[in-house]
Structure formats: structure tokens, C-alpha cells
Amino acid sequence: MLNEQEKELVRELQKGLPLVGRPFLNIADRLGVSEEEVVAKVKDLLSRGIIRRFGAVVKHQDVGYVANAMVVWPVPGERITEVGRVMASFSEVTHCYNRPSAPGWPFTLYTVIHGKEERDCRSIAEKISSSTGITGYRILFSTAELKKSSMEYFLD
Amino acid sequence: MTMFDQTDRDLLNIVQSGLPVVADPYRALAEELHVTEEEIIRRLGHLKEAGIIRRLGAVFDSRRVGYKGTLCALKVPPERISEVAAVINSFRGVTHNYLRDHEFNMWFTVLAESRDKLDQTIENIREQTGIKELLSLPAEKVFKIGVHFQIT
Numbered sequence: 001m002l003n004e005q006e007k008e009l010v011r012e013l014q015k016g017l018p019l020v021g022r023p024f025l026n027i028a029d030r031l032g033v034s035e036e037e038v039v040a041k042v043k044d045l046l047s048r049g050i051i052r053r054f055g056a057v058v059k060h061q062d063v064g065y066v067a068n069a070m071v072v073w074p075v076p077g078e079r080i081t082e083v084g085r086v087m088a089s090f091s092e093v094t095h096c097y098n099r100p101s102a103p104g105w106p107f108t109l110y111t112v113i114h115g116k117e118e119r120d121c122r123s124i125a126e127k128i129s130s131s132t133g134i135t136g137y138r139i140l141f142s143t144a145e146l147k148k149s150s151m152e153y154f155l156d
Numbered sequence: 157m158t159m160f161d162q163t164d165r166d167l168l169n170i171v172q173s174g175l176p177v178v179a180d181p182y183r184a185l186a187e188e189l190h191v192t193e194e195e196i197i198r199r200l201g202h203l204k205e206a207g208i209i210r211r212l213g214a215v216f217d218s219r220r221v222g223y224k225g226t227l228c229a230l231k232v233p234p235e236r237i238s239e240v241a242a243v244i245n246s247f248r249g250v251t252h253n254y255l256r257d258h259e260f261n262m263w264f265t266v267l268a269e270s271r272d273k274l275d276q277t278i279e280n281i282r283e284q285t286g287i288k289e290l291l292s293l294p295a296e297k298v299f300k301i302g303v304h305f306q307i308t
Contacts, residue, residue, distance in 0.1 A: 001222050002221065002222060010214075010216065010221065013213055013214040014214065014216070016204075016211055016212050016213050017175070017181075017212045017213030017214075019182075019197050019200055019201050019204075019212075020197070021180060021182065021183070021193060021197070022179055022180060023181065023182075023213075024179060025179070035179055039177060039178065039179060042177050042214070043177050045214070046177065048220065049217055049220050050216065050217060050220045050221055051214045051215065051216060051217070052215045052216060052217040052220075052301075053174060053215050054174055054175050054177055054213065054214055054215070055171050055172055055173060055174040055175050055212075055213075055215070056168070056171035056172050056175070056200075056203075056209045056211070056212050057209065057210045057211040057212075057215060058168060058172055058208060058209060058210065059207055059208055059209075059210050068254075070254075070256065070263070080297070081297070084297060084299040085299060087299065087300075088299035088300035093300060094300070094301075095300055095301050096298075096299035096300040096301075097227075097295040097296075097297065097298055097299065097301075098295065098296045098297035098298075098299070099227065099293040099294065099295055099296060100293060100294070100296060102291050102293070105291060110227075110293075138258065140256040140257060140258045140263070141256060141257050142254040142255065142256055143254075143255045143256065143257055144254065144255040145253075145254055146241045146244075146245060146253040146254060146255060146262075146264075147241075147244075147245045147250060147251070147252060147253035147264070148210075148251070148252050148253075149251050149252075150210070150211050150215075150251065151216070151218060151223070151248075151249070151251050151267050152248060153216065153218075153221055153223065154269075155248070156248070156269065
């Protein structure tokens with residue numbers, strides 16, 4: 001959990017790293033603390049995994065990866081961990097989650113596959129299916145991106 | 157990528173994997189790419205303005221920040237898509253929303269500060285859209301989350 005000071009820092013960091021020579025000094029001035037404290041705190045949040053990574057988020061459609069397929073897999077409970085690990089090991093799989101099934105919705109593993117074209121995604125799904133033995137999967141291609149934003153924390 | 161040169165591509169590949177957490181991170185990048193710090197700052201500003209870089213700096217792990225999240229799927233009649241999307245997208249906690257080629261055609265993620273607030277948001281979405289066929293599928297296990305696109 002985060003204390004109040006850490007929440008203050010999160011509010012500043014989520015505005016984006018300032019494009020100036022000493023960006024942490026800029027943030028430190030706004031928070032009324034020292035530059036060293038901000039740098040140390042960011043490192044601390046990174047080591048605690050609260051900051052997942054410190055770098056750039058790139059809009060992938062603009063760098064040539066157009067197709068985004070969510071593939072849902074009906075994996076029996078006892079195989080989820082094993083199969084999830086195999087699926088995650090594919091470099092084309094950017095996300096792999098286990099989610100609950102629902103009535104009429106038997107799917108328990110979700111992978112997001114990015115490819116340059118739809119057929120790339122299809123062939124990767126096929127490869128994953130044959131290496132895990134999981135069939136009966138569905139590929140849901142995105143046909144429109146309606147919203148994509150970074151979460152803004154602690155504003156309510 | 158025609159409007160970007162090789163230095164931009166190299167820069168994107170480096171900053172995607174990480175920026176050094178030091179007092180002068182752009183100077184560190186400048187040394188690596190053999191250009192000036194001013195040029196790095198100018199190029200990053202340009203890539204941000206062009207929308208190639210969506211965000212620079214900290215990417216948070218919402219769970220470890222203490223937030224609760226879920227993925228929702230909704231069956232939206234085709235003629236109501238833009239109206240329903242406007243309602244859903246108006247929630248701050250909805251960060252991603254995609255149309256997909258399935259009966260469950262609208263897929264969006266919701267984040268909230270607590271389990272109660274998350275349930276409340278989903279309830280509000282049900283009420284405000286009047287759509288009852290909604291699946292809420294919170295992640296139980298995360299096997300992979302990491303996006304790094306090789307830019308060539």
C-alpha cells in the first residue's frame with residue numbers, strides 16, 4: 001500500500017516525465033522535496049514493483065503492428081498453470097491471463113497476440129493450440145479502438 | 157515510420173525497454189546514441205507530439221498500487237455502439253475499450269480504488285446503458301504482461 005507522500009508522487013509521475021535536463025528536480029520542486037529524494041523514491045517504487053517499468057509506452061499501430069487478437073481458450077482448471085506458462089513463452093503473446101469462466105462462456109485463459117496482419121495472429125494461435133493441445137479456442141480481432149488511456153490514480 | 161529516421165527508431169527501442177532512473181536520464185541516452193542531450197529532448201518531444209510515444213516515465217502496476225480491476229464484455233446492439241461507447245468511456249476507470257468481432261462485441265477494462273468502487277462502477281454501467289448481458293472477468297492469475305515492439 002502507498003502512503004500519502006507516495007500517492008502525491010504517483011500523481012506527479014503520471015503526468016509524464018518532464019522533457020527537461022533535470023526532470024526529477026522539476027517534480028521535486030512541485031512536491032517541495034529534494035531531487036535526490038524523488039530519484040530514490042522512484043527507484044524504491046520500481047524495486048517494489050509498484051512502478052512496473054520506467055520508460056516509454058509506444059503506440060503500436062504506428063510502428064507497424066496492426067492486428068490485435070484476443071484469443072480465449074477453454075482450459076480445464078488443473079491445466080491452467082502449465083498451459084498459461086507455455087502460452088506466455090511465445091514472443092508474439094504480449095499478455096496472458098487466467099480469468100473465471102461464466103455460464104455459456106467456458107474460456108479461462110486469455111492471450112493477446114499482436115501481429116503485422118490478421119493471418120499472422122491466426123497462425124500463431126494455431127501453433128499455440130498444437131503445442132498445448134487446447135482446441136475450441138476463439139479469436140476475437142479488434143475492429144476498433146474506442147478508448148486507450150493510462151489510468152490516472154488517486155484523483156477521486 | 158517514414159517521417160522518422162534511424163536515430164528516432166534507435167531511441168524508441170531504447171526508451172521502450174527503459175529510461176535510467178538518474179538525475180539526468182536524457183544525458184545518459186545522448187551518450188548511448190552519440191548525440192546531444194538537447195537533441196534527445198527535442199526528438200522525444202517530437203515523438204510525443206506525433207502520438208508515437210503515448211507516455212513517458214512511470215508505468216504503474218495497478219494491482220500493486222492497490223487498485224482492483226476487471227475485464228468486461230458487453231453485447232451491444234450494432235445501432236447503439238457509439239452511444240454506449242460514449243457512456244462507458246466517460247468513466248475514468250475505463251482505460252481500454254475495443255470493439256471485437258463477436259456477439260460480445262464491446263470489451264473494456266475497469267480499474268477502481270477498491271472492490272466496492274469497482275462493483276459500483278460496473279453497476280453504474282449496467283444502469284446507464286440498460287444492457288444486462290455483461291460479463292465481468294477479473295484476472296485470477298497473470299502469466300505475462302509486457303509489451304515491447306521491435307521497431308525496424
